[in-house]
Amino acid sequence: MTVVILNGARSCADLTHSLCIEVECQLAAQFTTVRSLHLAGYDIGHCTGEFDCFVKTPGRCRIHDEGQEIERAHWFRAFTKTHALNLGSPAWGPPSLGAIQRPGAALRPVPLSPAVNSTRRRSHDQTQTPPIHNLENTMNLSVPQLQALVHAATLAPSSHNTQPWLFRIEDQAIELLADRTRALPVNDPDDRELTISCGCALFNLRVAAAAAGLQAQVEPWPDADDGDLLARVHLLPTGSGQEVAALKAAMDERRTYRERFASTAVDPTALRSLVDAVHSEDAILSVLDTADQRLGAAALVAEGDAMLWANPSWRRELAAWMHPRRRGDGLTLPALAIPVAQMVVRTFDMGHGVAAKDRQLADESPVLAVLSTKGESPRDWLVAGQALQRLLLLGVRLGLQASYLNQPVQVATLRPKLQQITGRPGHAQLLLRLGVPTQTLPAAPRRPLGDVLVTAS
Numbered sequence: 173m174t175v176v177i178l179n180g181a182r183s184c185a186d187l188t189h190s191l192c193i194e195v196e197c198q199l200a201a202q203f204t205t206v207r208s209l210h211l212a213g214y215d216i217g218h219c220t221g222e223f224d225c226f227v228k229t230p231g232r233c234r235i236h237d238e239g240q241e242i243e244r245a246h247w248f249r250a251f252t253k254t255h256a257l258n259l260g261s262p263a264w265g266p267p268s269l270g271a272i273q274r275p276g277a278a279l280r281p282v283p284l285s286p287a288v289n290s291t292r293r294r295s296h297d298q299t300q301t302p303p304i305h306n307l308e309n310t311m312n313l314s315v316p317q318l319q320a321l322v323h324a325a326t327l328a329p330s331s332h333n334t335q336p337w338l339f340r341i342e343d344q345a346i347e348l349l350a351d352r353t354r355a356l357p358v359n360d361p362d363d364r365e366l367t368i369s370c371g372c373a374l375f376n377l378r379v380a381a382a383a384a385g386l387q388a389q390v391e392p393w394p395d396a397d398d399g400d401l402l403a404r405v406h407l408l409p410t411g412s413g414q415e416v417a418a419l420k421a422a423m424d425e426r427r428t429y430r431e432r433f434a435s436t437a438v439d440p441t442a443l444r445s446l447v448d449a450v451h452s453e454d455a456i457l458s459v460l461d462t463a464d465q466r467l468g469a470a471a472l473v474a475e476g477d478a479m480l481w482a483n484p485s486w487r488r489e490l491a492a493w494m495h496p497r498r499r500g501d502g503l504t505l506p507a508l509a510i511p512v513a514q515m516v517v518r519t520f521d522m523g524h525g526v527a528a529k530d531r532q533l534a535d536e537s538p539v540l541a542v543l544s545t546k547g548e549s550p551r552d553w554l555v556a557g558q559a560l561q562r563l564l565l566l567g568v569r570l571g572l573q574a575s576y577l578n579q580p581v582q583v584a585t586l587r588p589k590l591q592q593i594t595g596r597p598g599h600a601q602l603l604l605r606l607g608v609p610t611q612t613l614p615a616a617p618r619r620p621l622g623d624v625l626v627t628a629s
């Protein structure tokens with residue numbers, strides 16, 4: 173863990189911000205995970221309510237962190253420091269850590285991922301689940317059993333951790349609805365990723381049902397007049413596939429693993445079973461195993477990064493989903509880092525820097541693979557989500573984790589090029605990197621169950 177303390181720049185918040193950016197970027201470029209970034213010399217007289225301060229009187233600042241009010245002075249004494257940087261001297265004196273540069277030097281990307289990972293909970297927390305009201309037990313399943321099925325569904329990954337789903341208990345069935353209030357209109361104008369995310373939740377529901385000895389029969393888009401009703405899952409007491417049920421334990425262990433993987437090669441048999449798992453969900457997994465394929469994909473990732481970051485609306489949308497973890501969704505960061513990180517993301521086009529880092533991640537990944545569908549419709553996206561989650565859970569069973577390099581899929585003009593690299597027909601939906609993790613990451617937060625359950629009208 174690295175704690176960086178910036179001293180000085182007392183009277184200029186903007187300057188302090190730029191130092192933060194620079195320090196964090198430099199450390200990220202060395203693949204150092206920055207867990208905390210503190211502004212020791214921040215001038216309270218210039219406080220604008222950032223860092224979750226809610227008392228703006230100079231000298232009486234209180235910081236609100238993870239729901240706890242902490243006295244500023246006390247708090248500064250409390251944390252451990254591994255590296256303390258003094259970059260605030262009037263002459264911008266020599267940096268005390270490696271290659272830290274003086275302000276004004278070219279900015280490098282702010283690493284969202286290490287900070288995002290740093291704040292996750294140790295495990296998915298079910299303890300705060302509120303009671304479900306007006307929920308009749310219509311399936312001879314107890315309310316806790318129904319809750320457990322829906323809870324399992326919510327452990328699925330989702331784009332920007334938006335968790336764009338709702339669940340409705342209907343007679344003998346659980347319905348999955350898209351919550352389009354959680355859409356990402358810039359990043360995902362057609363709700364493609366939103367539907368894929370819901371597909372992941374649907375697969376988790378199937379797994380949890382199977383593990384409970386139930387057969388989950390999925391009826392996709394059961395109501396032609398209701399585009400938000402993505403699937404009705406009929407729960408039958410007839411038992412179900414062992415293979416799917418066996419994935420249950422992996423649900424809680426799966427993480428989006430944005431760190432570097434171990435250099436260990438992935439066992440070809442394991443890889444083959446991942447390809448088969450995706451195929452069994454009617455999608456296609458193409459492993460990019462030639463040097464040309466990998467280089468081509470890495471170049472598209474870099475190109476996609478440059479194009480996405482150049483779009484201020486895209487950056488604004490990303491910043492809007494950077495939340496303190498108590499919110500239960502979004503790309504979580506420590507409460508104190510959020511204003512800086514949001515400001516950086518909103519303000520700077522860091523496309524080229526991010527591109528370089530992502531390109532490196534792509535180059536180094538033990539496995540790079542494209543998940544494609546046969547068609548390009550909401551039905552195909554729901555298929556893609558189920559296939560993705562099956563792949564991710566089986567991967568965990570095989571000792572692997574995954575993360576996404578979706579930039580070429582998110583830029584419409586690059587998508588066909590990515591598919592072309594696979595050398596197969598189809599529609600690229602996701603570009604994944606897979607490998608053996610070197611650490612166990614805490615889980616990303618989830619919304620409480622009560623927020624995602626809707627009662628039948």
Ligand SMILES: Cc1cc2nc3c(=O)[nH]c(=O)nc-3n(C[C@H](O)[C@H](O)[C@H](O)COP(=O)(O)O)c2cc1C
Binds near residue numbers: 327333369428578615
């Ligand atoms: C359809 C889809 C697209 C995603 N795209 C990205 C991406 O481009 N970059 C990334 O870092 N994570 C991506 N993610 C991962 C989410 O950010 C992640 O699932 C979410 O933050 C929750 O964390 P968890 O997967 O560890 O539970 C994507 C997830 C889904 C389902």
